[in-house]
Structure formats: C-alpha cells, structure tokens
Amino acid sequence: MALSPYDIAGIEDELHDDERMVRDSVARFVDAEVLPQIGKHFEDHHFPRELIAPMARLGLLGSSLEGYGCAGLNAVSYGLICQELERGDSALRSFVSVQSSLCMYPIHTYGSDSQRERWLPAMARGEAIGCFGLTESHGGSDPLNMNTTARRRGEDWVLNGSKMWITNAPIADVAVVWALTDEGVRGFLVERGMKGFESREIERKFSLRASATGALFFDDVVLPASSLLPGTTVGLKAPLSCLTQARFGIAWGVLGAAQACLMDALHYTRERVLFGRPLAATQSVQIRLAEMARKITTGQVLALHLGRRKDRGILSPVQVSLAKWSNCRAAIDVARDARDLLGGAGITADHVPIRHALNLESVITYEGTETIHQLSLGRELTGLNAF
Ligand code: TGC
Ligand code: FAD
Numbered sequence: 001m002a003l004s005p006y007d008i009a010g011i012e013d014e015l016h017d018d019e020r021m022v023r024d025s026v027a028r029f030v031d032a033e034v035l036p037q038i039g040k041h042f043e044d045h046h047f048p049r050e051l052i053a054p055m056a057r058l059g060l061l062g063s064s065l066e067g068y069g070c071a072g073l074n075a076v077s078y079g080l081i082c083q084e085l086e087r088g089d090s091a092l093r094s095f096v097s098v099q100s101s102l103c104m105y106p107i108h109t110y111g112s113d114s115q116r117e118r119w120l121p122a123m124a125r126g127e128a129i130g131c132f133g134l135t136e137s138h139g140g141s142d143p144l145n146m147n148t149t150a151r152r153r154g155e156d157w158v159l160n161g162s163k164m165w166i167t168n169a170p171i172a173d174v175a176v177v178w179a180l181t182d183e184g185v186r187g188f189l190v191e192r193g194m195k196g197f198e199s200r201e202i203e204r205k206f207s208l209r210a211s212a213t214g215a216l217f218f219d220d221v222v223l224p225a226s227s228l229l230p231g232t233t234v235g236l237k238a239p240l241s242c243l244t245q246a247r248f249g250i251a252w253g254v255l256g257a258a259q260a261c262l263m264d265a266l267h268y269t270r271e272r273v274l275f276g277r278p279l280a281a282t283q284s285v286q287i288r289l290a291e292m293a294r295k296i297t298t299g300q301v302l303a304l305h306l307g308r309r310k311d312r313g314i315l316s317p318v319q320v321s322l323a324k325w326s327n328c329r330a331a332i333d334v335a336r337d338a339r340d341l342l343g344g345a346g347i348t349a350d351h352v353p354i355r356h357a358l359n360l361e362s363v364i365t366y367e368g369t370e371t372i373h374q375l376s377l378g379r380e381l382t383g384l385n386a387f
Contacts, residue, residue: 005266006259008297011304015076022077026084029058034088038210039349045203047091047212049171056126060085060096062104064245068120070104075310079252079303087256090359091211093249098167099123101245103130103176106187110231110238115189119174131172133163133190133216134239140165141372142387143178143185144236148218150179150188157181157228159190159197159221165366169214170201176229176242177216184234188227196221207362244317247367248310251323252303254331254363255296257356261338262292264351268342279341288337295330302326318380325373332360 004012015023033054041048055061059071060081066072073081078100086093104123107115107130122128134143148161159179169175175190175197190197196219205213232238266289269280279285302323309315335357339346347354364370372387379385 011300023080030088038089041210045209052126062100062124065108069124076307079307082249082253083256086253087260093253094211097246102132102242110229128173131166131168131175133177135165137164148179150181155225157223159218163216169199170212178239187229187232207358247320247324251327254327255299258296258331258334261335261353265338265341292334299327299330321373321376328364
C-alpha cells in the first residue's frame with residue numbers, strides 16, 4: 001500500500017477516533033472556507049474576522065479547557081487543530097493560539113471565578129476576543145526587562161507603558177497584560193474602552209499579513225483590584241506557562257504549513273517538464289522532496305510524542321522548546337525549498353510556499369526565537385545559563 005506523502009510515519013494509525021474526527025472536521029473547514037480566500041486576505045493585509053464564528057462553532061476556541069462552554073479536548077486534538085489551521089495560513093493558527101493558549105488559558109488557570117464567568121463563555125463563542133501583552137519594543141526575548149508598570153493607588157492599580165507586536169491587539173476586547181509591580185511581574189486583564197488604553201495596528205508587514213498585529217498603549221489606566229489575575233505568582237512563571245501551551249500548538253501548526261508546501265512542490269514538479277522529463281523524475285529533485293518529507297515526518301513524530309506526554313501531564317517546558325525550535329526550522333526550510341522548486345512561479349500568489357515561507361519568518365521569531373529555544377536546551381544540557 002502506498003504511503004501518504006504527508007504521513008510517511010503512519011501517524012494516522014496512532015490517532016484515536018475522536019482525534020481523527022476533530023482533525024477531519026477542521027480540515028474540511030480549512031478546505032471549504034479558508035483556502036479559497038486566504039491568499040486574497042494575505043494580499044490585502046486583512047484579518048478575516050468572519051472566520052471567527054465558524055471556528056467557534058467547531059469548538060476551536062479554548063478547545064483544551066474544561067467547562068465554560070469549552071470543548072475539553074486532549075492535547076493531541078489541540079495539536080491537530082493547529083496543524084490543520086496552519087495548513088490554511090499561520091494567521092488563523094496564530095489567532096487561535098492567542099485566544100486559546102495565551103488568553104483563555106491564563107483566565108482559566110489564574111483568574112477569579114468572576115473573571116472566568118465573565119470572559120470564558122464569550123471567548124469560546126468567539127464573541128469576545130483576547131490578546132496577550134508581554135513583549136515591549138526594546139527587546140522581546142528578555143521580557144523581564146519591562147517598562148510597563150502597575151502601581152497601587154488605594155484599592156486600584158494604575159497602569160503605564162506600552163506593548164509591541166501583539167497578535168489580535170487591534171480587534172481584542174480584553175488584553176492579558178504583564179506589568180511590573182513593586183513585588184515583580186503580575187498579570188492583569190485590561191478591557192477595551194478603559195480610559196487611557198489604546199491599541200494601534202502595525203501596518204506594512206511582509207509576514208502574517210492575514211493576522212491583525214498591533215501595539216498596546218497604557219496611559220494612567222485605572223484598573224480596579226478585580227483586574228488582577230489573582231492566581232499568578234510574582235515573576236515570569238505564569239506568562240511562561242502560557243507560552244508553553246502556545247509553543248506546543250506551534251510545534252504542530254507549522255507542520256501543516258510545511259505539508260501545504262510539500263503538496264504544491266510535488267504537484268508542480270510532476271507536471272513541469274524540463275529537458276524532456278518531469279522535474280520530479282530527476283535525482284536531485286527527488287532528494288529535495290524526500291528531504292522535505294523527512295523533516296515533516298520527524299516533526300510529526302516529535303509532536304505526537306510530546307502530545308501524548310502532555311496528555312499524561314509529564315511534558316516539560318524544555319521539551320516544548322526543542323519541538324518549537326526544531327519544527328519551525330523544519331517548516332521554514334521546507335517552505336523556502338518548495339518555493340525554489342517552483343522557480344519563478346514560486347514567487348507568485350498562485351502558489352502557497354512563498355506565503356507560508358513569509359509567515360514562518362514570524363513564527364520562527366515569536367513565542368521565543370530559535371536562539372532562545374537553543375539556549376534553553378543548552379541550559380538544560382550544561383546547567384549553565386547563557387542568556
Ligand atoms: P526560566 O528560568 O526559564 O523560568 C522562570 C520560572 O518560570 C518557571 N517556568 C514555568 N513554570 C510553569 N510552567 C511553565 N511552562 C514554565 N516555564 C518556566 C521556571 O521553572 C522558573 O521557575 P523558578 O521557580 O525556578 O523561578 O526563566 P528565565 O527568566 O530564565 O527565562 C529566560 C527566557 C529567555 C527563557 C524567557 O525570558 C523567554 O522565554 N523569552 C522569550 C520570550 C517569549 O517567548 N516571548 C513570547 C511573547 S508572546 C508571543 O510571541 C505570542 S505570538 C503568538 C501567536 O501569534 O501565535
Ligand atoms: P529581540 O529580542 O530584540 O531579538 C533580536 C535577535 O537577537 C534575535 O535573532 C534573537 O534570537 C537574538 N537574541 C536575543 N537574545 C539573545 C542572546 N542572549 N544571545 C544571542 N542572540 C540573542 N509578543 C507578545 O507578547 N504577544 C503577542 O501576541 C505577540 N505576537 C507577535 C506577532 C508577530 C507577527 C511578531 C513578529 C511578534 C509577536 N510577538 C508577540 C513578539 C515576539 O514574541 C517577539 O518578537 C520575540 O519574542 C522576539 O523579540 P524581539 O522581536 O524584540 O527580538
């Protein structure tokens with residue numbers, strides 16, 4: 001029996017029925033509602049808001065969380081959701097990563113009962129949108145070096161500062177904002193419409209053009225005591241725990257982008273006849289296609305293995321760092337090589353590799369750059385902190 005080019009390792013056989021069902025329903029959504037239009041949104045630098053409601057109806061928002069209208073799916077299902085969405089475009093996976101892992105997860109894990117009741121059901125329905133403000137313009141890799149402050153004024157907090165490169169910022173109803181208090185970094189919920197709180201879209205991106213990215217500005221924003229996420233400890237532990245959730249999803253998601261690029265390259269090189277034979281019939285091209293399949297396959301095996309560990313509650317952050325780094329590197333290499341195999345046609349919007357390659361420039365940078373994850377693993381190996 002011929003192997004599927006997208007599943008050389010036989011991952012399909014390792015999935016449970018309910019995981020396959022989730023994957024297939026997202027795949028159908030992506031094929032029917034995303035692929036026909038996403039290229040145009042990318043060209044227009046436009047986030048397709050109209051896709052939020054169907055994604056919510058499929059249970060993709062906060063899918064791993066229990067209660068509050070969330071689907072309570074396992075980690076492997078969340079990974080498969082990310083993979084299928086990113087096969088469409090990284091922008092959609094980004095939207096779901098931020099909504100689910102970076103906003104709903106901290107509200108669910110660290111929020112008060114009233115914060116959970118207020119936000120989670122509406123966020124699961126896609127009626128309220130969240131964003132996550134950690135990065136500041138002077139250096140995102142080192143988030144502890146932050147200038148945004150929250151100072152006590154009586155029972156309230158007063159927030160000042162700004163955040164940069166924030167996915168969903170222009171459309172968010174609530175921002176999970178990490179700010180420096182007298183005790184250290186704490187997390188707050190800041191609502192659109194609060195006096196002194198503004199967001200601004202970052203325009204002219206060459207990457208993630210179908211995603212809404214922006215900056216957040218806080219000018220003496222008065223936050224009631226109830227805005228603090230009460231379960232957060234002081235320091236980076238809480239925001240890093242959110243990042244671990246999102247990075248896990250990215251390690252799966254980028255494989256979907258890479259699969260889309262391999263699919264395009266396979267089709268094109270079979271059809272393209274040069275020097276009297278299909279391009280795909282030359283040795284060096286087959287080696288390049290095989291290399292793409294090898295990178296995707298090893299990434300899938302790693303992602304599934306870590307997904308099973310996550311479901312057993314034994315996944316460590318450094319394992320996630322390894323997978324985020326390794327799979328993003330694999331995906332961007334596949335996308336760039338697929339683009340090259342398409343020759344001049346590969347630079348046009350008629351084919352997907354250039355769009356995925358450009359998107360993956362962001363994906364390999366956000367949620368910890370490649371270097372940051374390499375240094376995390378280096379620290380684990382040596383016991384020495386080289387940051
Ligand atoms: P480190 O020593 O690694 O950790 C500090 C404390 O936190 C603990 N910890 C965790 N605890 C619970 N769950 C987790 N997942 C945890 N991960 C870490 C850790 O055990 C430690 O605890 P303790 O008790 O020993 O103090 O922290 P560090 O200060 O050395 O961190 C350095 C570094 C460079 C790794 C960290 O600053 C970092 O990861 N920098 C990169 C910043 C980053 O990734 N920013 C992402 C911003 S959000 C974003 O990009 C969203 S894009 C989303 C999209 O559009 O899809
Ligand atoms: P820098 O930290 O300035 O890094 C610049 C270069 O220096 C990189 O190559 C880096 O690897 C390298 N470097 C850093 N430290 C070291 C070191 N110790 N040794 C060697 N090299 C080093 N942030 C949020 O908080 N929320 C979001 O929703 C969000 N969404 C994003 C969406 C997009 C499209 C993008 C591009 C970014 C987003 N980010 C978000 C920010 C993202 O997390 C940061 O861009 C990322 O963490 C890197 O920070 P930086 O851009 O400031 O680069």
